[in-house]
Amino acid sequence: MQAREQAPEIQPVLDQLRERFGDRFSTAPSVLERHGQDESYHTPMPPDGVVFAESTEEVAEVVRLCAAHRIPVIPFGTGTSLEGHIGALSGGISIDLSQMNRILEVNAEDLDCRVQAGVTRKQLNTHLRDQGLFFPIDPGADASIGGMAATRASGTNAVRYGTMRENVLSLTVVTASGEIIRTAQRARKSSAGYDLTRLFVGSEGTLGVITEVALKLYGIPEATSAAVCQFGDLESAISTVILTIQSGIPMARIELLNDSQMEACIRFSGLEGYEKKPTLFFEFHGSESGVKEQAEAVEAIAGEFVGSAFQWAEKAEDRNKLWEARHNVHYAIKSMRPDCEVMATDICVPISRLAEAILEAEKDLAATGLKAGIVGHVGDGNFHVGYCINPKSKQEVEAAKGHNERMVMRAIAAGGTCTGEHGVGQGKIRYMEAEHGPALAAMKAIKQALDPQNIMNPGKILPA
CATH class of the missing domain: 3.30.70.3450 (Alpha-Beta Plaits)
Structure with missing residues (x-):
């Protein structure tokens, strides 16, 4: 775990959080380490403290306190992200939403529901099963619904049912100032103003903390x-x-x-x-x-x-x-050899360029001498490479990073993207300008407008 010097201005915040939340606030090293490490290869970066919130109002209270002291806020769901999304790069407070795990309403006739952000996809589907309903987005891990919305997750069913972008109806969000907003109503479509729901879906905690999610549901197939x-x-x-x-x-x-x-x-x-x-x-x-x-x-x-x-x-x-x-x-890749850690990446291309992209990736992979697996939700042009590397081997790490970069740049040149579903986090920031060009300035303007102090999960999505 990488050591980081604690900023002196954070101590009053830690003291106030300890007094306010008691046992639901922790600075224990094991808790901090858990909240600074996701499933990726990125170096763990623990926060200075962790709050286990139980309501939207509590999240807003924590954000207001952090905003007053210009302390970073990092949302945490289940920690299954793959591009270093939850690392506290500048220290700060991790808000763990796992205890916000209530299913608030299910509207079977309207095929929708509303859940707290800490509800996991398996928990939701277990609850829905007796009503003949299910939620189809399946990224593999038993991720939290809030985290899935924040990373615009998809998975194996996306070719038929779409991604989180298509299946989120509205969100409750705590903004960088600590204000609570709801992005939309329950209606399946609307022409009323800016589409704030889609703005926050995929924002990876950089614009606000998602605390509730309204979702589309589907009937279990015959x-x-x-x-x-x-x-x-x-x-x-x-x-x-x-x-x-x-x-x-x-x-x-x-x-x-x-x-x-x-x-x-x-x-x-x-x-x-x-x-x-x-x-x-x-x-x-x-x-x-x-x-x-x-x-x-x-x-x-x-x-x-x-x-x-x-x-x-x-x-x-x-x-x-x-x-x-x-x-x-x-885990199958990880089992390839005893010292293996998995460095995972993904890209997505137009389906007409899929064969070219995968075959070039495999040919290039053979030239590196690395062990790796290729797996993909290929119905929508998205595939993943999992490199089996010894993280202590500089040669292997550099070979994997080099292969990843060449694959990403070929995807962008083919009209694709540097990430189909993992998200940007820390790992794909360097490709954002190549993919988005001048549009990146518009993203930065939105970030500046909604988070002028840059306290919301800083160091993710947008290059400094």
Whole structure:
């Protein structure tokens, strides 16, 4: 854990928070360390104190105190982000929202709900199941809904259901001055003024602290079926994806694993009956007849590219095992060798450039000599690389960073983005100007207007 000298002006703030929150305020080293480290490779940067808030009003109280002393504020959900989003780069107070975990209302007839920011996606879906509803955004980790909104998360279901951007109806936000605002009403659409909801979705805590989220919900499909298809080469697997999407088949999920990633998953997750080959995981949602038609159409397309016969996972337990293996790719990569830590990155490109992007990434990867897995939500052009590196090896770290930078710059040149779903955090700041050009000045103007003291999660998204 990187040591950082405590700013003298923070002590009065720590004293007031300790007096106000008692046991729900901590400066214990283990608590500080936990709140300065996410799932990424970035150096841990602990805050000076952690408040475990229980209400929007308490969050506002903490922000007002910090604003009065110009002390940074860093929101914390579950700590599963992947680009160093929660590091306290300038010290400050971490506001842990995990105890704000109440489901406030479910409007089944309107297919929407409102939850506190600390509710996790699994908690929400467990609550909704008996009402025949579900929330489809699935980034893999059991992330908090507030954190998912803050990073504009997506995941395996995005090809059909969209990302958090499309599924958040409104937010309750504590601004940098400690004011509480609600960004929109419950209506599914509105032409009334600026779209503040979309402004805060993806803002990564740099404009305010999200404390409540209103979400769209969906009916649980009548039928769900999953299948696995393996290919002799990566290009054939990607071509199958592209033709499936271009054919308008309403897929729920299409996930690609290259041969290295599949080998790691077979070993780590016990996926028996599969080979070390480029592989596609499919999932189909709909009516019994609709699912059957979708599956037959996709199987025919895969056959054109010499894909294997589909191996079906129709029982819930079989599907769960399959998708659990997909969600555990991070740990499967980590298991590749004893000293491995995972450096994860992602990009997204127009789907017509997907084959080019992945094949170039794999070719470049082979030249570095690094062990890595490639996995992607390829139905929307998004894929990830997980580098298995020894963090103490400067050569390996630099090789991974170099590969990542070349891949990102190729994506931007192809009309893509430096991050499809991980977010910017610390890790992708250096590419923001290359991607956005003059538009970056508009982002800085918004930041200055809403957070003139730069206390909201400083050092994230925008270059200094």
